[in-house]
Amino acid sequence: MREPTFLVLAALAGGKKHGYGLIADAKQLSDGRVVLGVGTLYAVLDRLGEQGLVASAGEEIVDGRHRRYYELTDTGLTALEAQIERLESNATKARKNLAARVSTQPAGGLA
Amino acid sequence: MSVDLERLYRRALAWYPKVWREKNADVMVGTLLDVAEADHRTHPRASELAGLAASGLSTRLGMFLEPSARNAISTIALATGVAYPLAYFAIQLWSPWSITRDSNWRYAEAVGFNAIVNPGLIFAALWTVALALALTPRQRGLQSVTAVAILASAAFSVVNYFPETRPGWYGLKTTTMVFLATLGLLVLIGTPIRGRRLVLCAGVAFVVIAGAYAFTGIALHSPVDERMFWNSFSGPLALVLGGVTLVAVMLGITRRTGIAQTITISMAPWVAALLIRFLSHDPWSGLALIGIVGALVGFGAAIGAAFHRSSTVRREDFTRL
Numbered sequence: 001m002r003e004p005t006f007l008v009l010a011a012l013a014g015g016k017k018h019g020y021g022l023i024a025d026a027k028q029l030s031d032g033r034v035v036l037g038v039g040t041l042y043a044v045l046d047r048l049g050e051q052g053l054v055a056s057a058g059e060e061i062v063d064g065r066h067r068r069y070y071e072l073t074d075t076g077l078t079a080l081e082a083q084i085e086r087l088e089s090n091a092t093k094a095r096k097n098l099a100a101r102v103s104t105q106p107a108g109g110l111a
Numbered sequence: 112m113s114v115d116l117e118r119l120y121r122r123a124l125a126w127y128p129k130v131w132r133e134k135n136a137d138v139m140v141g142t143l144l145d146v147a148e149a150d151h152r153t154h155p156r157a158s159e160l161a162g163l164a165a166s167g168l169s170t171r172l173g174m175f176l177e178p179s180a181r182n183a184i185s186t187i188a189l190a191t192g193v194a195y196p197l198a199y200f201a202i203q204l205w206s207p208w209s210i211t212r213d214s215n216w217r218y219a220e221a222v223g224f225n226a227i228v229n230p231g232l233i234f235a236a237l238w239t240v241a242l243a244l245a246l247t248p249r250q251r252g253l254q255s256v257t258a259v260a261i262l263a264s265a266a267f268s269v270v271n272y273f274p275e276t277r278p279g280w281y282g283l284k285t286t287t288m289v290f291l292a293t294l295g296l297l298v299l300i301g302t303p304i305r306g307r308r309l310v311l312c313a314g315v316a317f318v319v320i321a322g323a324y325a326f327t328g329i330a331l332h333s334p335v336d337e338r339m340f341w342n343s344f345s346g347p348l349a350l351v352l353g354g355v356t357l358v359a360v361m362l363g364i365t366r367r368t369g370i371a372q373t374i375t376i377s378m379a380p381w382v383a384a385l386l387i388r389f390l391s392h393d394p395w396s397g398l399a400l401i402g403i404v405g406a407l408v409g410f411g412a413a414i415g416a417a418f419h420r421s422s423t424v425r426r427e428d429f430t431r432l
Contacts, residue, residue, distance in 0.1 A: 003249065019142030020149070037159065038143050039166030042135065046170070047178065065141035 001083050004036055008044050009053065009072065009080040016057040016071040045070060053079050116153055117144060123160050126167025128174055165254075172300055180372040181301030186312060187377045188297035192260070193242045194316035195291065196234040199283070202324040203335050204231050230267055231283055234291060237263065242313055245303045257298045264292035286341050286387045293380035345388050352378055352385070353403070360410060375410065 001009075004026070011017060011025035022045075023036050036044075048054035053076035057069040072080065120143045124136050147155070172181065237260040244253040268288040303309055327343045328335035355374060363371035386401065 019138065020145035023142070023146060024149075037162040037166075038139060038146060039162040041142070042139055043166050043169065046173075059138070065144055066137035067141055068138040 001079075003030075003034060004040055004044050005048065006080075006083055007034055007036070008041070008048065009076060009083070012054065012070060012072045012076070013080060016069045018067040018069050022070070048076065052076075116147060116155070119155050120144070123155065123163045124167065126164045126171075128167075128171050130174070131170055169300075176300070176372055176376075177369040178301070180369040180376075182304065183301070183369075183373040184376050185298050185301030186303040186309060187373070188294045188380070189241065189245055189303045190309065190312035190316040191320075191380065192291060192294040192298060193238045193313045194320045195287070195294075196231060196238050197317055198321035198324050199231050199287075199337065200235040202321055202328070203337060230263070233263060234260065234283070238291075241298070242309070245309060246305055248305070250302065250305070253303075254299060257295050261292050261295035264288040264295065268292070284337050284341070285391075286384050287337060289387050290380050290384040293383045297376065297379065341384065341388050342392075345385055348381060349385055352381060356403070363410065363413075 007026035007029050008022055010029055011022050014025070017025065019038065019041060023038070023041060026034055026036050045054060049056070052073055054070050055073050057071040059066060059068045061067070117140060120140050121136065124132055124139065127136070143155075143159075147153070176184075237256060241253055241256045241260065244250055244256060265288075267283060268285050271285045271288070304312075323344060324335055324340050327339050330343075331339065355378060359371045359374040359378075362374065
């Protein structure tokens with residue numbers, strides 16, 4: 001799963017959101033590292049919709065602007081949980097390797 | 112927020128298919144205006160417009176091609192695109208193992224590794240960089256480098272038409288340029304796979320193309336030449352492509368749409384190269400090939416239309432939710 005896809009699913013885990021809400025949440029979740037373009041966002045939503053991971057959750061007009069809300073489906077929730085587990089497992093193993101490396105380094109480091 | 116900004120965004124959405132715009136344009140414009148307002152902008156960013164153009168074209172393609180097929184086509188094109196210039200470099204330009212080095216001249220000895228005299232070096236470098244970027248986690252920069260490779264192919268094709276501008280020029284031929292440009296375009300239509308599988312694909316493609324390249328020199332006992340490569344393999348390649356077309360037709364009939372699309376479209380660079388080759392040397396074969404290509408395009412369009420109908424139904428189901 002690519003990072004924009006993961007961030008969109010993660011943003012929707014907090015409840016239904018519209019386009020701009022998703023962009024703002026993805027930016028916050030990634031500490032400002034990932035700023036989704038609008039074209040990218042809707043491409044991701046299209047794909048997630050076709051895969052049944054995300055569904056449309058109604059539309060409204062606010063200040064003359066159309067907003068469509070999106071929400072996670074049950075399948076989307078399962079996919080997100082699986083991805084989080086994968087990432088956590090990878091991170092745990094990586095941290096363990098790093099700790100092992102640090103503990104085997106001679107004191108004082110390289111000359 | 113100005114009405115002008117909304118008008119500019121709506122104009123930018125013309126890159127998207129009409130069917131898609133009818134369902135999503137209002138919502139997307141609303142989001143674009145929200146983002147512009149948050150940034151205190153009254154004009155679209157150039158990068159934003161470029162992103163909309165890329166996404167729009169991608170959505171258009173997506174209506175006729177399965178995503179898995181697009182990614183497979185992109186992977187095959189990248190692997191082949193890396194393999195050909197590297198095979199050209201290793202077997203023709205460098206030719207360290209040339210069996211004819213004592214009896215004849217070698218490119219490397221004649222012109223050195225000179226990117227001006229022979230731009231083969233430039234293409235080997237560009238496509239190798241593209242492969243390296245495709246292996247990174249986010250593949251950032253892959254599309255830009257591929258676009259540069261396409262533009263370079265187009266530029267050198269133009270130079271090839273004006274012999275007086277290139278005294279002492281050793282390549283590449285227009286056939287190869289068209290071949291590489293078409294491969295570049297196919298790379299852009301999807302996302303290549305990453306990791307070992309991509310390296311394996313590129314390795315297999317290199318072994319096949321380099322082997323075929325070297326074979327022409329061994330069989331004819333002469334220095335390997337790009338022209339000789341296309342001349343020697345035009346006939347057999349046309350036969351192979353014909354056979355593969357039959358396989359694609361059978362797969363299409365049995366509704367294995369993704370594989371049929373992958374095979375059909377992945378043949379495009381080879382067909383394009385043969386077309387250039389035949390039209391310049393054997394016009395009748397060229398015309399016959401145009402007929403075959405026409406039939407292929409018709410077949411591809413029929414598969415695409417079938418996929419479009421089924422995907423439209425899926426999209427409608429999604430937006431109704």
